[in-house]
Amino acid sequence: MSRQWQTYSVPNPSYFLVNPTDNNTNTTPALTLAEAKAQFIHTWGVSGASWGVSKTLAQVHALLLVSPGALSTEDLMEQLKISRGNASMTVRDLLDWGLIYKELRPGERREYFVAEKDMLQVTRCIIRARKRRELDQMKRSLDQLANLPGDPADAEYRAFHTALTDIQQLANVSEKLLNRLMQAEKSWFWDKFMKLFM
Amino acid sequence: MSRQWQTYSVPNPSYFLVNPTDNNTNTTPALTLAEAKAQFIHTWGVSGASWGVSKTLAQVHALLLVSPGALSTEDLMEQLKISRGNASMTVRDLLDWGLIYKELRPGERREYFVAEKDMLQVTRCIIRARKRRELDQMKRSLDQLANLPGDPADAEYRAFHTALTDIQQLANVSEKLLNRLMQAEKSWFWDKFMKLFM
DNA sequence: CACAAGTTTCAATAATTATTGAAACTTGTG
DNA sequence: CACAAGTTTCAATAATTATTGAAACTTGTG
Structure with missing residues (x-):
């Protein structure tokens, strides 16, 4: 799984090619879901940067927007390849903006975050x-x-x-x-x- | 004249004080026009930076906006204390955006620029x-x-x-x-x- | 209260973006 | 066509902004 996410930082030109692991029938999608997500996160990061927000902030937001469930700081670090400090500060900013929410799970100390989806x-x-x-x-x-x-x-x-x-x-x-x-x-x-x- | 413009880059706290050269009667303004212009150019530069444009671009635009006549590259360089290269590129950007116009004066090779004021x-x-x-x-x-x-x-x-x-x-x-x-x-x-x- | 499992802070550093300034270029005129 | 008076380009550098990562902190539990 974790290999697929490396395209977040370095967009992979093979996005535009038919997935090399399928049999190239005309019913299979050109992109896998993970590739499409990676591309979306990349796009959102670029757009964010052209507004005044940091690329990381936009990317964390994008990742949470397309994630059905809540993610922990650890998840963000791993999937976006960012440091703990960066993840922590970015998450705080997004909470300030009101774009994400904390989700606390009973019996767990770890914090999870969900995006405002509306x-x-x-x-x-x-x-x-x-x-x-x-x-x-x-x-x-x-x-x-x-x-x-x-x-x-x-x-x-x-x-x-x-x-x-x-x-x-x-x-x-x-x-x-x-x-x-x-x-x-x-x-x-x-x-x-x-x-x-x- | 040129001394007054130094506040463009380093905003002068005396903006908020009564002009020390007047007699402090209640009919004299707290700011001279040149100080007010400098403060406006500073403000516009800061606002511009919080959008995606460079501080210089916003400042050149601000200066031309409050100038009744057209200014040359030389004027911009002197009044905003920027280099020739910077002035040239910034002016080109502003022309591209459609925010300023070239004004050519018969018999002069030097180019002048006016802001779109509407x-x-x-x-x-x-x-x-x-x-x-x-x-x-x-x-x-x-x-x-x-x-x-x-x-x-x-x-x-x-x-x-x-x-x-x-x-x-x-x-x-x-x-x-x-x-x-x-x-x-x-x-x-x-x-x-x-x-x-x- | 010691410890484990987290989170936050912040100085150092990396990455990015803006600016300079000198050299190359352009253009009109004698 | 040489030169003067400008403008533009762009590699080097400066300034700014984002990121890391280790140390400090927090908080709940045995």
Whole structure:
């Protein structure tokens, strides 16, 4: 089993080939489930990195998302080939984001983790965390700059003031939109929202 | 002049103090315009870094946004204290994103750059570039994985398949929402959109 | 309270990403 | 076509960020 996971870090070009161990009949899948998982984890890691999260964080999340049961720190270390320290910190981050939960098993000291599987909920968690880190932080900085008094006849001042108020306006709209998305009920999301926008 | 810009790289705590060169009457601003600009450029750089763009890219963009006229590569280098190579590459990136324009002056070989000042347009450019880099890229990878055939009685397979189709569904909605936002006319944006969401 | 079975922390290090700066290139003009 | 005034490229380096792994810590149990 553990051999199959090595493709997490080094994606294997044979993904795109027919599984060499089957007889190549047209009913067999081109990918085994384990290969597909590995590829998904890789993809999710790359996507995560292009957002601001570390590759490992995204990969742990991906692995838990596609795992039917809960996994322990030990499992994560082994399957993703990461160190104990890394696993511990990553898991803590994911708990903070609200993307995974601890699962305690009676009589066991070891902790297990399950992913939040409801994608709408996942989206909310991500929006909440990123909004706090990026938008709210920025709004605070802008507020004290936008109403700097100055001479409206000065082109330098006008350019500055216009740019800042425009950005503030945009930030306000974004904030409201994000708040709406976060509150969204499943039904609201799929009904009103989807129908409106398509 | 050039001394004032040093706060771009090392934010100066005196931002929050009354300008020591004025007489501290209550009609004088707490910040000079140059200080406020420097602080804005710093803020925008930090925000940019928490998205996926380099600090320099965000700062060049910020500087051009608050500059009433066009600036040359030389101006950018001097005001942001960056190297010629860095300025050249950053400017090219910003041109690619569509966030700035070249301004050619008859009889001069030197190139000048102006920022797109319409924030709605800026938003569109950013959405377009990021969507292409992140969402479209991901969708492509997921498509080939989501319809992997398998045994629906296998919990491993079910978990994988459910997670992937859920993510695809979410990606589709996101794509449509982003497309809508990109098409949005100014009037549509402020009327329909803002009113609906507030 | 000693110990076993875990988890967390954090300094050192590895990996990645951004930046510099000099050399190569481009382009218009006498 | 030589030169001046710029721009671009890219290998070397600096700066930043992620990861390791060993030591410190925690917690439940005999």
